Amino acid sequence: MKFKIMSIMFSLCLICAFAAVFVGESDAEGENREAAEMPAFSWENIKSGEFSDGFEAYLDDKIAYRTELIELSQKIGEYKGTDVPGGEVILADVDKGTGVKQSSNLLLLDGVIMEMFESNRAAADKYAAALNTLVENLDKDVTLYSMLVPTQLEFQEEIYSNLQDSQREEIDYIYSQTEEKVTAVDEYDTLKNHYDEYIYFKTDHHWTMLGAYYGYECFCLETGAESIDINDYEKQTIDGFVGYLSAFVGAADTETLEWYDVNERGNIDWSMTAYPDDGESYNYRSVLYDKTQANYDFFLGSDHAFARFWNSELPDGKTIIIICDSYANDFAPWLMNNYKNVILIDPRAYKGNLKETINEYGADEILVLNYIFTASFEDYCDMFMTVCEGAA
Amino acid sequence: MIFSSLTFLCFFLPVVLLIYNFSKNVSYKNIVLVLASYLFYAWGEPVWVVLLFISSLADYFHGLIIERFRGRAGAKAALISSLVINLGMLAVFKYSGFIVESINSACGLALPVPEFSLPVGISFYTFQTLSYTIDLYRGKVKVQNSLLRFMTYVSMFPQLVAGPIVRYGDIAVELRSRTVTAEDFALGSRKFVCGLCKKVLLVNNAGAVVEAAFGGIHMTTLSAWLGIIFYTFQIYFDFSGYSDMAIGLGRMLGFHYKENFEHPYISRSVTEFWRRWHISLSSFFRDYVYIPLGGNRKRHILNLLIVWFLTGLWHGASWNFVLWGLYYALILIIEKKLFKGALQKIPFPFCHIYTMLIVIGGWTLFYFTDMTEMYECVRAMLGFDVNLYDLTSVSVLRSNIWLLVMCALAAQPWAKMFYNNFSKSSRVISAVVEPAVTAAAFVLSLIMLVGGTYNPFLYFRF
Numbered sequence: 001m002k003f004k005i006m007s008i009m010f011s012l013c014l015i016c017a018f019a020a021v022f023v024g025e026s027d028a029e030g031e032n033r034e035a036a037e038m039p040a041f042s043w044e045n046i047k048s049g050e051f052s053d054g055f056e057a058y059l060d061d062k063i064a065y066r067t068e069l070i071e072l073s074q075k076i077g078e079y080k081g082t083d084v085p086g087g088e089v090i091l092a093d094v095d096k097g098t099g100v101k102q103s104s105n106l107l108l109l110d111g112v113i114m115e116m117f118e119s120n121r122a123a124a125d126k127y128a129a130a131l132n133t134l135v136e137n138l139d140k141d142v143t144l145y146s147m148l149v150p151t152q153l154e155f156q157e158e159i160y161s162n163l164q165d166s167q168r169e170e171i172d173y174i175y176s177q178t179e180e181k182v183t184a185v186d187e188y189d190t191l192k193n194h195y196d197e198y199i200y201f202k203t204d205h206h207w208t209m210l211g212a213y214y215g216y217e218c219f220c221l222e223t224g225a226e227s228i229d230i231n232d233y234e235k236q237t238i239d240g241f242v243g244y245l246s247a248f249v250g251a252a253d254t255e256t257l258e259w260y261d262v263n264e265r266g267n268i269d270w271s272m273t274a275y276p277d278d279g280e281s282y283n284y285r286s287v288l289y290d291k292t293q294a295n296y297d298f299f300l301g302s303d304h305a306f307a308r309f310w311n312s313e314l315p316d317g318k319t320i321i322i323i324c325d326s327y328a329n330d331f332a333p334w335l336m337n338n339y340k341n342v343i344l345i346d347p348r349a350y351k352g353n354l355k356e357t358i359n360e361y362g363a364d365e366i367l368v369l370n371y372i373f374t375a376s377f378e379d380y381c382d383m384f385m386t387v388c389e390g391a392a
Numbered sequence: 393m394i395f396s397s398l399t400f401l402c403f404f405l406p407v408v409l410l411i412y413n414f415s416k417n418v419s420y421k422n423i424v425l426v427l428a429s430y431l432f433y434a435w436g437e438p439v440w441v442v443l444l445f446i447s448s449l450a451d452y453f454h455g456l457i458i459e460r461f462r463g464r465a466g467a468k469a470a471l472i473s474s475l476v477i478n479l480g481m482l483a484v485f486k487y488s489g490f491i492v493e494s495i496n497s498a499c500g501l502a503l504p505v506p507e508f509s510l511p512v513g514i515s516f517y518t519f520q521t522l523s524y525t526i527d528l529y530r531g532k533v534k535v536q537n538s539l540l541r542f543m544t545y546v547s548m549f550p551q552l553v554a555g556p557i558v559r560y561g562d563i564a565v566e567l568r569s570r571t572v573t574a575e576d577f578a579l580g581s582r583k584f585v586c587g588l589c590k591k592v593l594l595v596n597n598a599g600a601v602v603e604a605a606f607g608g609i610h611m612t613t614l615s616a617w618l619g620i621i622f623y624t625f626q627i628y629f630d631f632s633g634y635s636d637m638a639i640g641l642g643r644m645l646g647f648h649y650k651e652n653f654e655h656p657y658i659s660r661s662v663t664e665f666w667r668r669w670h671i672s673l674s675s676f677f678r679d680y681v682y683i684p685l686g687g688n689r690k691r692h693i694l695n696l697l698i699v700w701f702l703t704g705l706w707h708g709a710s711w712n713f714v715l716w717g718l719y720y721a722l723i724l725i726i727e728k729k730l731f732k733g734a735l736q737k738i739p740f741p742f743c744h745i746y747t748m749l750i751v752i753g754g755w756t757l758f759y760f761t762d763m764t765e766m767y768e769c770v771r772a773m774l775g776f777d778v779n780l781y782d783l784t785s786v787s788v789l790r791s792n793i794w795l796l797v798m799c800a801l802a803a804q805p806w807a808k809m810f811y812n813n814f815s816k817s818s819r820v821i822s823a824v825v826e827p828a829v830t831a832a833a834f835v836l837s838l839i840m841l842v843g844g845t846y847n848p849f850l851y852f853r854f
Contacts, residue, residue, distance in 0.1 A: 001819075001823050002823045002827070003573075003575045003577070003578035004574045004578070005824075005827045006826060007578045008827075009827040009831045010577075010578070010581035010827075010830060012831075013834045013835065014405060015406060017401055017406065018403065018406040018407070020402060046434075047438055049436055049437070052399070052435045056398060056399050059398040059399055059403065060842060063402070066842055069839050069842040070842055073842060073844075076839070077597075077840075080791060080792050080794055081789075081791040081793045081794055081795065082794075084787040084790050085783060085786055085790070089784065105609050158781075159781065162610075162780075162781060163609055163783055165610070
């Protein structure tokens with residue numbers, strides 16, 4: 001009895017399945033797509049397998065209640081597991097800052113967009129070699145400092161920070177390759193301790209001016225200089241800040257840029273130099289804070305091949321040269337009340353001679369300040385090496 | 393054509409069953425079966441139908457010659473000729489590229505590498521036809537004088553492309569005389585639906601997990617283990633699911649095939665595992681290679697190495713499969729020569745964990761054709777230079793946790809035993825529950841197939 005019932009039921013199932021593809025109508029119109037056509041019955045199509053694939057697609061398209069069945073199968077599929085942790089990984093072509101774009105992974109978590117670091121030991125070796133070249137080329141009375149700034153994903157919970165290669169390990173690796181004369185500034189733990197504060201932008205890969213201040217404090221601790229107090233400056237804000245990374249996630253939230261005017265007294269002046277590919281270098285004057293920009297270009301107006309800031313209140317002060325990427329743009333202002341001259345050199349665009357610059361301004365200290373990602377970009381490391389070789 | 397496709401389930405199967413059952417005449421049924429099988433085979437790869445036909449003809453005539461010259465040199469010559477043709481076909485179509493590449497690599501040559509697309513199922517049907525000529529020569533089976541019956545045997549669509557390897561002797565009688573009872577049809581359909589569910593509900597989802605786990609940005613210890621554990625389930629349910637469907641279809645057509653899997657993942661030793669996994673292949677190598685070489689009576693270790701070298705090679709023309717075969721040879725030699733049944737005295741959980749670790753290790757060798765990727769995966773599994781987990785691996789685990797539980801349960805026999813006992817607990821339950829569950833499972837599988845992507849069976853490539 002059981003077998004007869006089962007045989008009848010299974011036969012009915014097969015009849016229904018057969019009927020489903022012959023009485024059904026395609027939902028293609030309702031789904032705004034083209035309906036699958038019955039493939040042409042030709043030897044070429046049969047031989048290439050296009051007929052069988054096309055026939056399967058045709059049946060799939062024609063089956064009765066297709067849309068409802070797909071919805072149902074998706075609902076059933078949801079029972080495979082439980083909720084997953086928040087966070088979405090996005091693949092994007094991100095500008096490395098050297099004029100080259102590379103495929104990178106970003107993590108979008110609670111409205112914060114974070115780049116994922118990928119170790120490149122060949123580039124790291126070049127970076128360390130450039131630091132060693134520079135320190136060898138410097139006179140004894142010029143001290144070389146190095147800061148490799150981690151990004152915010154490094155300080156997230158392990159489940160997120162494990163998506164990338166460890167930045168801590170990369171920083172330690174680079175300093176294990178450098179000579180003792182290179183003084184490493186360790187701002188890593190300080191940033192980690194302040195991670196609950198607004199020290200990184202949510203939609204940009206840079207640190208905020210507050211994050212840069214904590215880096216500045218670490219630097220002063222290393223040089224023995226007295227750091228200025230951030231509380232002596234009023235925190236000012238600009239709404240509607242949109243960072244570089246926001247373009248990769250569609251409609252990202254805007255944020256509020258916080259900044260501190262270190263030139264309240266008007267004691268700081270500046271000049272920039274450009275090195276066009278097809279002409280003579282020339283000087284120009286950008287801005288310290290560009291209040292028309294609600295992005296990272298707010299600081300110094302943008303990146304500059306060479307920029308010098310001098311403090312009229314410190315005629316006997318020291319001079320520091322910072323070889324840097326854009327991470328220095330909101331860091332350098334904090335130094336301007338400690339030094340007579342703060343000179344920024346961007347290896348990506350600088351075509352001057354470092355030795356001549358050191359001699360011309362009587363540099364006392366050199367700081368190499370980059371975010372850790374630059375030590376994974378081989379082209380950046382090559383440019384950095386070229387600048388360092390110019391110190392010979 | 394694959395079983396888990398709408399073309400097969402909604403079109404091919406209903407039509408073939410209908411036409412097949414028009415008449416009780418076995419010759420009629422055989423003609424329908426041969427035509428349907430050739431259509432089934434030609435659906436995706438029409439060119440290789442010729443090879444299937446030539447293989448059938450060759451062994452049919454070799455059979456006649458062996459019978460004609462029984463006891464004389466002619467019979468032996470015909471057997472050798474059959475071996476050369478069948479193994480030659482395999483060597484040319486499956487292994488020629490691999491052999492030339494290996495020679496080029498070893499000798500630094502640049503010989504042109506043949507590029508044949510592997511004819512689907514060639515490893516299965518050549519072994520089937522070989523079993524016929526060898527068994528006929530040994531006098532274990534009678535000659536098949538009917539070309540129709542022989543072609544029915546070789547080309548039968550249920551097990552044509554991915555096994556199980558059905559010996560001629562097992563269905564010789566049914567080729568000549570068979571009936572399909574309600575019990576056969578019912579139990580066949582139940583078995584078929586069981587296999588279909590394995591494929592559609594477990595394998596397709598497990599395969600997606602494997603891709604997600606191994607396709608993450610960085611390998612973590614968790615993702616490596618997830619990937620290989622889900623692959624362990626994927627390959628088992630994929631192959632046993634196909635075997636279930638083949639056995640079920642065979643029974644719906646009046647043939648009784650032997651079981652090919654007996655819950656291998658409950659084994660307490662690797663030796664036991666291979667008694668439960670792909671039984672038709674293991675017994676083929678046992679009867680046609682291992683025992684003729686001397687079995688465990690002489691050159692035992694060498695015989696094991698040869699058999700497992702061939703088993704590995706049968707699975708694919710790549711060194712990782714050879715390595716996989718030799719890996720099992722080594723483990724089995726250790727179990728036979730060193731452990732000597734000691735595993736039977738150890739509490740079940742311990743020897744089960746040992747067996748599964750060995751099996752999972754084996755699937756790692758099996759999965760990665762690229763040795764560097766395999767090395768990276770093993771390092772990740774052991775926790776060398778990788779993180780324990782990350783967002784991707786945790787998300788993959790959590791979004792598939794119930795699938796993992798379902799796979800683990802479905803690999804156990806007691807779930808099946810419970811279902812069988814429950815369905816037999818009363819006549820009403822027996823008459824209502826089992827048919828209803830079978831029908832519901834079929835409908836569920838069909839729903840999950842709609843709008844899905846093409847998911848070939850893993851064993852198609854062997």
